[in-house]
Amino acid sequence: MKKVLCPCLRSRVIEFLIRSSQLLEVSPTVKYSALSLFADRFYPALSGLEGSRVKKNWLLHPIEESNLQLFALVSLWISSKIHDSPPLSVKHFKSLGDKFIKEQHYTTGDILEAVRFFFKVLGYGIGMSNIAFVLVEELLVQFKAVAQVGEHVKFEACMEIMDLLYENEETSVLYSSPEALAASVVVVAYTITVPPQRWEFPVLPWGKSSSITNKASFYPLRHYYLTFAHAPSLLTANLKCHNSDKML
Numbered sequence: 001m002k003k004v005l006c007p008c009l010r011s012r013v014i015e016f017l018i019r020s021s022q023l024l025e026v027s028p029t030v031k032y033s034a035l036s037l038f039a040d041r042f043y044p045a046l047s048g049l050e051g052s053r054v055k056k057n058w059l060l061h062p063i064e065e066s067n068l069q070l071f072a073l074v075s076l077w078i079s080s081k082i083h084d085s086p087p088l089s090v091k092h093f094k095s096l097g098d099k100f101i102k103e104q105h106y107t108t109g110d111i112l113e114a115v116r117f118f119f120k121v122l123g124y125g126i127g128m129s130n131i132a133f134v135l136v137e138e139l140l141v142q143f144k145a146v147a148q149v150g151e152h153v154k155f156e157a158c159m160e161i162m163d164l165l166y167e168n169e170e171t172s173v174l175y176s177s178p179e180a181l182a183a184s185v186v187v188v189a190y191t192i193t194v195p196p197q198r199w200e201f202p203v204l205p206w207g208k209s210s211s212i213t214n215k216a217s218f219y220p221l222r223h224y225y226l227t228f229a230h231a232p233s234l235l236t237a238n239l240k241c242h243n244s245d246k247m248l
Helices: 007-024 028-048 051-055 065-083 090-100 108-121 132-146 148-152 155-167 170-174 178-193 221-227 231-247
Strands: 203-206 217-220
Touching (some): 007 028, 007 065, 007 090, 007 155, 028 108, 028 132, 065 090, 065 108, 090 108, 132 155, 155 178
16 A cells, blocks of 8 residues: 655655755756655655565654655765765765754764665666756757747746746656656746747757657747646746745
8 A cells, every 4th residue: 555645745855955955055967866866756656665665664664854854865965976076975964964854863874774775765776867957958058059049048947947846746747757847847937037029939959869859850849838838827926936035
């Protein structure tokens, strides 16, 4: 029987992961790779684990905010080890955990054990070449290559939108593929940052050389605007509220 996890719990842990990435001053690549590892793969897998398997590891018995925060830090550490040279040391994450995880004290040994369990849950696969953030970067490069207006699409807006989607669990609800999600993020950033009088919807060349698709064909950006038509107004409102909160 699957264990149902509280959506509010996930939201709080994602906020903790995002805040931790800011405090650690990691790159956007490290941040969004960690979000993909934790939110897209590790957290959803917990609901499908058999109760007996979870109980074998005390770090997730019971599943609470404090131990999920530990695994959020683990995802950041793994991402840093993949993308950074040199990577952040375990001491950085131990110090952050001591400061912000109030309900539980974790040792360095606990963190290493959490890493082993994290890999086990993910089936020892940590490939990150096809995550939405990487595809957003590729799309922005293509956009700028085919249309001058692409220069006005703000990368920072794309990251704000990604944060909002992760915090509200919309990355899994809106789209099942990182390709469509990435295209949708770019479109929403386009509608937010480009003045309406300058809106254009050029055709983006997606060839076999691109990781976005294996089909040598052309897809208009308009298609992704239509498939994501319900989201821009909601995300625009949330983004404005988010920015207003930061200004207070």
